[in-house]
Amino acid sequence: MSGDNPLPSSFDGDTDFYSESPTQKLLRRLKQEPLVPLGCLATVAALIGASRAMRVNDHARANIMFRRRIYAQGFTLFALVVGSAYWSRDREARKEVEGAEKERVARERREKWLQELEARDEEDKAERARRRARREERGGTGVVEAVERAVEGKAAQLEEKGDEKKGGIMDSVKGLWGGK
CATH class of the missing domain: 1.10.10 (Arc Repressor Mutant, subunit A)
Structure with a gap:
């Protein structure tokens, strides 16, 4: 990155990628890694099935559902690891953009602060000049x-x-x- 450009050197022109709301981020992540929510749903379904089987006192069915829960959790974990490895480059670019945005905001805040200090200094100098002029009028x-x-x-x-x-x-x- 160089200068005032907040975008990374690998910027491909997709501005939506670099500025998104939390809802857009959730939808993007669901599209990127659809197997993770699928694994979570399978885990929940297995737990619901196990609880129903336990209520009707069907121990064989409950054990099968608990095994399915373990498989679903393993599948979810596998999907997380594979998706993480696959999308790591995307996360690095996103971190780079977020860092550049933070730097830009900090730079703008510092510039505003300096402008405020300069304005106060000018006001102070003007007030001193007014006092000096009044003193000279009175022969102070x-x-x-x-x-x-x-x-x-x-x-x-x-x-x-x-x-x-x-x-x-x-x-x-x-x-x-x-x-x-």
Whole structure:
């Protein structure tokens, strides 16, 4: 697989194969391995026959039905193993597609998250600019304005450095009074 293509390299153009509902999956599996449900039905029929024979006290018939149940279960198990071996390539392609779909969803989620962060950053910068403009209109020389400028200056320094250990607002305020 390469790039943004969520389909496997063995993609044959059958998009229904790669996007199906649970009902469609059940029907596909019944068509692929019809002997498994047939074996299950034979097992259930043998159990029903054995229970009826036991109710009428026909032990010979019950034993025959129990043997048929064992044969039906063996047949079902054989059908499962053979079908599993036969359809293994199909399952590998399906797993590949599901993995690619999960990667695509994770990539989209990450991109949305980054866009949200960028939007919040832009809003924050715009708010800072509005505050700065209001301060300049008032000729702001108060203590609050001095602290805000110091905090913004410290934040700008940390952004320029790209420092991993960015200080918080309290660290910036402590820096104004000579603290560490």
